[in-house]
Each structure stands twice: as C-alpha cells, then as structure tokens.
Amino acid sequence: MSTYWPWWAGAIGLALVTIAYTLATDRSFGVSSAWDRVLHWRRERDLERLEEEFTDERALADALAAATAEHFGTSPSAPTSPHSPYEQTQPQDPNVEPTAAESPSVTTLRPVPVVTQAALLVSIFLGGLIAAVTSGRFELRFDMGPGFQNLVTANPTTMIALLFVGGVLVGFGTRLAGGCSSGHGLSGCGRLSPVSIVATAVFFGTAVAVSFLLWKVI
Amino acid sequence: MRTRGAILLANIITGLALGYTVTNIGFGDYAELNRMFTFQDLRMFLAFAGAVVIIVCVFALLRVRRTHGRIHAGVIPGAVLFGTGWAISGGCPAIPIIQVASGYLPAVVTIAGVVVGIRLCRWANARYLHVDSGSCGL
Secondary structure (H helix, E strand, O other): OOOOHHHHHHHHHHHHHHHHHHHOOOOOOHHHHHHHHHHOOOHHHHHHHHHHHHHHHHHHHHHHHHHHHHHHOOOOOOOOOOOOOOOOOOOOOOOOOOOOOOOOOOOOOOOOOOOHHHHHHHHHHHHHHHHHHHHHOOOEEEOOOOHHHHHOOHHHHHHHHHHHHHHHHHHHHHHHHOHHHHHHHHHHOOOOHHHHHHHHHHHHHHHHHHHHHHHOOO | OHHHHHHHHHHHHHHHHHHHHHHHHHHOOOHHHHHHHHHOOOOOHHHHHHHHHHHHHHHHOOOOOOOOOOOOOOHHHHHHHHHHHHHHHHHOOOHHHHHHHHHHHHOOHHHHHHHHHHHHHHHHHHHHHHHOOOOOOO
C-alpha cells in the first residue's frame, strides 16, 4: 500500500483538472450542480428540448429575414427571435464583464447536456476505483475506517444514521449555497468570484469547528 | 463552438482525472480529512489551497472571464449546512462516490443522503425559501 500524494502533486492535479475542464468547455465545473441536474433529469431534458426548438425557430427567423432582404433589396432588421429558456434579459452594459450566466455575446451559455453530467459522476467513480486498486488501498469494508470509528461512532446503526444525516446536510447545503468544494472552492475561487470566496470560507470554517468538536469534545 | 461529443469527452476525462486525483490525495479517508480540518496535518489543505493559487494565476494569465456571482441569502446558511455535513460524514458531493469506489460500502448511505438533500432543497426552495441560489456548475 502506497502513501497518499504529497501536497504539491495534489495541488497540480486538482488545478489541471479544473483548468482543463474550463478551457475545454468554457464553463465552470461543479459536482453538486451535476448531481442536481442528473437527479432532475426529466426537467433538464424538457429544457434541452425547448432550447433546441428555440434554436431552430431562431435559424428559421434569420433565414426568412435574409430572404426578405434579398427579395426587397433592404437590410434585414434584427430578428425578433424568442428568448431561449436560459437567456438572460438584463440590459447589456459594455463596461460590465459577462458573468457565469452570460456568454461573451448576448445570450447565456447553455448548461452542458445532462447526459454529460451523468458521465462525469460515473467517471469520478471509475477514476476513484482505478486509483484505489492501483495504489493497493482498495478494500471492501462495512465501516468507514478506524478514523470514523474513533472520532464519530463505532456503532453501525448510529454510523448509518449519521452518514445519512450528513449526506442530507451536504446535498441541501450545497444546493442552497449554489455550489460545493469543486464549484465554489476550485472553479469559483479560481475566478476570484466573491460569492465563492465567501461560501468556501464559511463551509471550510464550519467544517473546522465541527471537526474540532468531534476531535476534542465528543 | 463546443460540440456535444467534445463536451461529453471533456466530462469523462475530467471525472476520471478528478476521481483518480482526489482518491490519491486522500480525501476519501475520514481520518485524513479530520486531520486536515483540525490542522494536525496541512498536506491536504495545502493541496487544495495550492490548487486554488495555481488556478487563479493560470486564469489571470489566460484572461479567463471572471464571475460576479451575487452573495444571495442562501450562501451562508447553505455553506454552514454543507460544512457541518462534510465534517460529520466525510463527504462533499464527489467524495462519497470515491469512498464507495475505494471499498467503503456504507458511503452508499451518504450518497442516498446527498440525493435526498438535493431533492429536498429544490422542493423547499420552490415552496418556502424562494432563494435564487444560481449555479456554479454552468
């Protein structure tokens, strides 16, 4: 069994993952958002279909305007295409940089297709499995390891209850805050987004306080 | 223009690399996580902070567009709930996946909790909270 990576290797690895994803997709990457969209895939699928319809209608409107201009020899007026489901309606200020919800031009960037988010979650599992097997750390066990037993509980029933409650808090909290350690912590802080810096400071600070309670008090 | 196939490939490669990296750093190990949060061992904290520093520098160099997300009413309470859940269960939304992949079978319960929490948040938000929490994952 090998030891864990040194801090600098971990830093380079996490940075490479975040930077490569951002450059490849032009979007921030967040695991809680992927979970949210995959869990609500029906609504996401409907939105994607709606968006495709709007895209087709916009293409049709552009073609009609061009044909009209050619026929009458006038310049086509701006097509009054319908708003897409993801489109922002705020006025555009040329001095304001586009936000995460806006593309560099007028309309917002569409979220990546929900199927790609499902692929992300499955790939995280496969990547973890490859790492655990190749490092010799893979071991099927029915507990969460000696650390959890010593610091939290060794009772299996209490362990199950705490893991479930902890999971609910993580799921609810990340969606309420709009991101998690990857979305706010890596992508958001990397972009120096104030909301991400605040969220990361608060969730990290809270985790520190609760961990000290578990370690020293409970 | 990113095609659907290119985005799918990017997500698969990112998922594999993230799972591999996070597992090898030790984020799936509850004892290591507690040592990070109680500052007994700064290795994982430095890995995270170091990654943020590298990302900030590279994004600045490449002029990646910044975001100006609004600090809405859900940020602080949500982050408090998340931090509490992370310290108790040892899982942020990606970690229980790699815990199961590493053989920690009870982490399936954490995943079930995350699923319930996410659905509960959307339901509660639509019905009671009405917080426009946005998304960092666009």
